[in-house]
C-alpha cells in the first residue's frame with residue numbers, strides 16, 4: 001500500500017511516500033481503508049521529537065474510511081462500515097497517512113452517512129474538547145442537550161481546531177459560550193461555530209467583557225494558553241469553576257495568584273487526550289456519536305473550520321501548514 005513513513009525524527013522532510021505491506025488486523029482489531037487523514041499539532045510535534053522504533057512509522061492519529069477486514073473476535077458484519085478513527089498512531093506504527101490502518105475495534109467508530117472529511121476532523125480536537133467540558137466535579141460527566149444549560153463557558157482561542165470543537169459541543173449541550181480571538185476574520189469563524197459572544201483579546205479588555213456577559217463569572221474555561229491568560233481567568237471564573245489546560249501555547253510555564261484561586265476553590269485540570277482515563281474516552285466517543293447523529297457537529301468555513309486538503313504525497317506540506325498555524329482543519333486525501 002502507499003504509506004507516508006518516517007524512520008527518524010525531524011522536519012517535514014523526514015516524511016516519505018513509501019510502499020508498505022497492507023497490515024493484518026490482530027484479535028480485537030479492525031483494518032480501515034482510509035479516505036482522509038486529519039492532521040493535528042500533535043502529529044508534527046511527535047514527528048519532530050519522537051524517533052520511531054525499528055519499524056517505519058506512519059504519522060497522524062485521526063482519520064476516516066471504511067472497515068475492510070476484521071480480526072478474531074470482531075463481528076464480521078463490520079466489514080463495509082464507514083468509520084472515524086482516533087489515536088491510530090498512539091504507541092503504534094500504523095498512523096492514518098496511508099491507504100490502510102489497523103486499530104482496536106473501539107477506535108473505529110461508526111460514521112453513518114456523514115462525509116469522511118468530517119470523520120477525519122473529529123478525533124483529537126473533539127475528544128480533547130469533550131474532556132475539557134466534562135472533567136470537573138461541577139461539570140456533567142457526559143454531554144447531551146441541556147447538560148450545560150445555565151452555565152457559561154469561556155473558550156480561549158475559538159478559531160482553533162480544539163476551540164471550534166469546544167464551541168460546537170458546549171452549544172449543543174446548552175451552554176452560553178464566550179470565546180476569544182485575535183482578529184475580525186477569526187471572530188467570524190468563532191461566530192460561525194456557534195459562539196454567542198466573541199471577544200478580540202488583542203483589542204478588548206477580556207475580563208471586563210466577560211464579566212458584562214456573565215456577571216457571576218464563568219463555570220468552565222477551555223484554555224489553550226494558560227501562560228498568557230492566567231490573570232484573565234482569575235478575573236472571570238465563578239466559584240468552583242474549572243480551568244481545563246490542554247496546551248502550552250504561549251509558553252511552557254505559568255504563574256497564578258494562589259490566594260485568588262483558593263478563595264474561589266478553582267480547579268486547575270490538565271488534559272492530555274492520550275492519557276485520559278479509558279472511561280472518559282469511551283464517554284467522549286459515545287457523546288460525539290450522539291452529537292453527530294443529531295447534526296450538531298459540522299466542518300467547513302460555515303462551521304468556523306475551513307478545510308485545507310492535500311494529496312497523500314504532499315503530507316509533508318500538510319504537516320508544515322499545521323506547524324505554520326493554518327486556520328481551520330488540515331486534511332490529507334489518502335486516495336489522491
Ligand SMILES: NC(=O)c1ccc[n+]([C@@H]2O[C@H](COP(=O)([O-])OP(=O)(O)OC[C@H]3O[C@@H](n4cnc5c(N)ncnc54)[C@H](OP(=O)(O)O)[C@@H]3O)[C@@H](O)[C@H]2O)c1
Pocket residue numbers: 040041042124125128156157158159160161162163180181182183186201224225228229245246247248249250271272273274325326327328
Ligand atoms: N492536551 C491535548 O490532549 C491536546 C489535544 C489537542 C491539541 N493540543 C494542543 O493544543 C494546541 C492547539 O491545538 P489546535 O489543534 O486547536 O491548534 P490551532 O487550530 O492552531 O488553534 C490554536 C488557537 O489558539 C489561539 N491562541 C493562541 N494563543 C492564544 C491566547 N493567548 N489566547 C487565546 N487564543 C490563543 C490561536 O489563535 P491566535 O494565535 O490568533 O490567538 C489559535 O486559534 C496545540 O498546542 C496542540 O498541540 C493538545
